[in-house]
Amino acid sequence: MQTRWQTTLWIMFVAQFLSAIGFSIIFPFLPLYVAYLGVATVGDIALWSGLVFSLQALTMAIAAPIWGSLADRFGYKLMVERAMYGGAIILLLMGFARSAEELTLLRAIQGMITGTISAANALVATVTPRERMGFAMGTLQMGLWSGTATGPLIGGLMAETLGFRATFITTAALLLVSGILVTIGVRGGRPAPVKPKQQPSGMLRGWLTILRTPGIGPTYGMRFLSSLAQTILLPFAPLFIASLLSAGDPVNAFTGLIVGVSSAAGTATAIWLGRLGDRIGHRQVLMGSALLAGLTFAPQGLASNVWQLLILQALSGAAIGGITPSLSALLGRYTATGNEGAVYGLDSSIVSAARAVAPLFGALVVGPFGYGAAFAVSSVACFAIGIGAARLPTEERQIVSKPT
Numbered sequence: 001m002q003t004r005w006q007t008t009l010w011i012m013f014v015a016q017f018l019s020a021i022g023f024s025i026i027f028p029f030l031p032l033y034v035a036y037l038g039v040a041t042v043g044d045i046a047l048w049s050g051l052v053f054s055l056q057a058l059t060m061a062i063a064a065p066i067w068g069s070l071a072d073r074f075g076y077k078l079m080v081e082r083a084m085y086g087g088a089i090i091l092l093l094m095g096f097a098r099s100a101e102e103l104t105l106l107r108a109i110q111g112m113i114t115g116t117i118s119a120a121n122a123l124v125a126t127v128t129p130r131e132r133m134g135f136a137m138g139t140l141q142m143g144l145w146s147g148t149a150t151g152p153l154i155g156g157l158m159a160e161t162l163g164f165r166a167t168f169i170t171t172a173a174l175l176l177v178s179g180i181l182v183t184i185g186v187r188g189g190r191p192a193p194v195k196p197k198q199q200p201s202g203m204l205r206g207w208l209t210i211l212r213t214p215g216i217g218p219t220y221g222m223r224f225l226s227s228l229a230q231t232i233l234l235p236f237a238p239l240f241i242a243s244l245l246s247a248g249d250p251v252n253a254f255t256g257l258i259v260g261v262s263s264a265a266g267t268a269t270a271i272w273l274g275r276l277g278d279r280i281g282h283r284q285v286l287m288g289s290a291l292l293a294g295l296t297f298a299p300q301g302l303a304s305n306v307w308q309l310l311i312l313q314a315l316s317g318a319a320i321g322g323i324t325p326s327l328s329a330l331l332g333r334y335t336a337t338g339n340e341g342a343v344y345g346l347d348s349s350i351v352s353a354a355r356a357v358a359p360l361f362g363a364l365v366v367g368p369f370g371y372g373a374a375f376a377v378s379s380v381a382c383f384a385i386g387i388g389a390a391r392l393p394t395e396e397r398q399i400v401s402k403p404t
């Protein structure tokens with residue numbers, strides 16, 4: 001018979017899977033949607049694509065810690081519902097955007113309202129036994145990567161046959177279904193006892209307390225590098241893939257295939273490596289995964305055809321499938337009870353900050369040095385994660401006073 005934490009975990013797995021399908025239906029094709037909205041020149045497409053990615057990430061970086069602290073006070077389930085239902089509305093509106101300016105504005109609002117991954121992580125972390133944290137975070141990661149593997153394939157076919165706007169409407173519908181599933185299926189999700197009302201200064205003190213907790217600061221640093229490594233090429237991926245194809249080949253379909261295969265590889269490794277981390281330590285899994293990622297990212301910029309890129313993306317995806325849940329599990333192990341919302345809110349802010357910086361940094365290195373330079377940056381970032389993992393403290397639960 002399943003316990004409550006297991007029931008909550010599997011409901012959140014399904015919700016994460018559906019929402020990930022939705023977001024990944026549209027995410028790899030945003031640069032092409034920018035062109036569809038009337039942006040004509042290659043330079044302008046690159047500029048607006050960078051803004052579409054970076055501005056959403058910037059607003060999420062600002063909003064996520066605030067939502068996380070509010071979750072510790074008002075409840076984690078409520079924050080998941082806010083992200084799901086709010087995202088459904090905003091994504092539906094994106095499907096009717098008339099210009100790149102409108103799309104960019106809606107993406108900025110999306111960053112302030114959504115944040116489904118951090119909300120789900122915080123909710124699951126509050127109900128999961130610490131010795132099963134790797135399994136739980138691996139399960140959530142499997143839902144995320146499964147959806148991310150499926151979505152681009154669906155999105156590529158939809159974009160080719162039904163048009164870009166249909167993909168946004170589909171995403172909104174999937175987020176709505178995910179929100180309803182959480183509302184009906186998840187019980188509780190409210191912290192007990194409820195914290196007294198926090199003023200902004202109290203939130204700031206709480207964040208500083210969390211950052212001083214042994215292990216959390218370095219883990220955030222590695223999270224930044226991991227997100228940078230994964231997202232630095234995203235705004236330019238369709239253009240890079242197109243450069244490997246012959247004239248007339250379906251760029252959308254190949255983009256969806258490559259992104260999907262990478263995500264499928266991460267799905268295949270996430271739970272297994274999460275369980276392995278519960279047994280041997282998440283630091284060890286993190287070090288091995290980061291080393292493999294560094295070795296497989298480096299040659300991708302030298303690929304001469306899409307099939308070479310596809311194989312290397314599958315290998316790096318499998319490695320990322322170990323990095324991401326290991327970092328989430330380590331945060332859960334280092335966190336004091338009652339601080340989960342704030343910790344994973346700050347985690348989302350770190351990820352969003354990397355996503356805001358990555359397209360701009362990518363443009364700086366891709367412009368003069370070509371696409372291979374972006375892959376080289378990803379490789380170096382992963383090697384740095386491996387070095388940082390070796391210096392993390394032991395994974396025993398940290399006992400620190402909760403911020404007031």
